[in-house]
Amino acid sequence: MRYMATYDLMETIRNTNQWLGASARTLASFPYMAMLPNPAIRWMAAWGEVTERSFERMVAKPDWGIDSITCDDGRDHLVNVRTVVERPFGDLLHFEVAGREPQPRKILLVAPMSGHYATLLRSTVKSLITNCEVYVTDWHNARDIPVSAGKFDVEDYTLYLVDFMRHLGPETNVVAVCQPAPLTLAATAYLAEEDPDAQPRTLTLIGGPIDPDATPTDVTDFGHRVTMGQLEETMCQRVGFKYAGVGRRVYPGLLQLSSFMSMNMDRHSKAFTDQILRVARGEASDHDPHNKFYDEYLAVMDMPAEFYLSTVERIFKNCEVAKNAFTVNGKHVDIGKITTVAVKTVEGANDDISAPGQCVAALDLLTGLPDEKKASHLEPGAGHYGIFAGKSWRNNIRPLVLNFIDQNAGEARSGASLSVVN
Structure with missing residues (x-):
């Protein structure tokens, strides 16, 4: 149960961040907010849009997108x-x-x-x-x-x-x-x-x-530094109650993603900061280079x-x-x-x-x-x-x-x- 609780906790954190992003984007987009021409409001909407999209992509399987x-x-x-x-x-x-x-x-x-x-x-x-x-x-x-x-x-x-x-x-x-x-x-x-x-x-x-x-x-x-016991204890969990594979031992995708991003944290932080500023200035688009890359990069699967x-x-x-x-x-x-x-x-x-x-x-x-x-x-x-x-x-x-x-x-x-x- 401890491993299932940890798995569900990670999913709860991801879902909460997605909700926070959606809430910030929605709140900043209300018409009455236009009465307050404050750059901070545009920044909040941009932060919400980027945050919601990023955490939403983590549990979505991308489409091949090859139609012709x-x-x-x-x-x-x-x-x-x-x-x-x-x-x-x-x-x-x-x-x-x-x-x-x-x-x-x-x-x-x-x-x-x-x-x-x-x-x-x-x-x-x-x-x-x-x-x-x-x-x-x-x-x-x-x-x-x-x-x-x-x-x-x-x-x-x-x-x-x-x-x-x-x-x-x-x-x-x-x-x-x-x-x-x-x-x-x-x-x-x-x-x-x-x-x-x-x-x-x-x-x-x-x-x-x-x-x-x-x-x-x-x-x-x-691979040579860590023991198999360490890997099994720290990297493997059991799927929580939300999914069909409940109880299956996995190396969770969200845990893998955190490892991926920690290797180049400075680069990723700058990429997301720049994207928020682009959204705030109206320079971003649904299929711009940032979204094309991170829509795929953030979509992870459990092994x-x-x-x-x-x-x-x-x-x-x-x-x-x-x-x-x-x-x-x-x-x-x-x-x-x-x-x-x-x-x-x-x-x-x-x-x-x-x-x-x-x-x-x-x-x-x-x-x-x-x-x-x-x-x-x-x-x-x-x-x-x-x-x-x-x-x-x-x-x-x-x-x-x-x-x-x-x-x-x-x-x-x-x-x-x-x-x-x-």
Whole structure:
């Protein structure tokens, strides 16, 4: 009950701040307030508007907002987001482009389960669907999943990816962004041994911690400093009575958000202060850069506690993937079994989360893969976000990834079926 009370207390604080913002905005907007031409009233309305919007976004799942796309034929096509595989902890989505022939490139974009929704990859999806068939893993908020659905740890995550790859078939090109990179590599190795015909054609790992110890960062140092008991005691709580997942142990999204923001508190404080002043001067808009960024950044989701704890222990502390010692249901997953899937790694030179060296370590683990099927790229001047959604992605990395996919599209693979599983 103590952990549930703490969870509900955080939600109460969030809800109270949202109410205070709404009250301040409403009070300052009453007509009679116009009789008092005081700048403080405009400031109060601006503070209320920014505060209400910010705390409201923390419990709202953002929309993909991709209604149409201009394709290579120069026409605008409607985009329908369809669920093709539905599971308790995550779905497989397909971005169907109406009125367009199916594209030869089939891409499975593996989104992180690291506190934000898959919509964080919105710009990545938009850049790919113009000439690709794009599928995305859409992980669910743990607070909305009943306890009866069971647990979800790194092994379950890996098996979800295995099922998604099996569903899409051997012509799939998998692109894993950040946190899921080591587990996507493990899922591919699992298929290589258990179901070779279902292996993807290519695997691109972007900014992922394959070997966290290769280049230490603040993230990896934190993982080594704290014990698992400390993490479980301080970071994990049980969902309160407001949500369907009542009683489920989670790493709460609001707690994650406080950690995110504390890392750059000065920058965030200045951003919100500047936004309040812009609103007061009438210079802000619903879709200005501040709102576009923070509407996504503040939208956080609860992570299953067992997934969070097993990720820290097995991926960061014990480095099971880096040591090729990862197991699923007690069975060793040998990364050396990957012999036909072309693998490319992408890193950012200025990435302070998954520093250069952590992701490219995957290539050394692929002892059974010919060198001609291995590739790597280090993007100069790019940070973590830029390698999958920024200017570096649009101008340099995306063309390289698509060229890598095309180079391996026509190669016949022994033992791989050419049919697509639907």
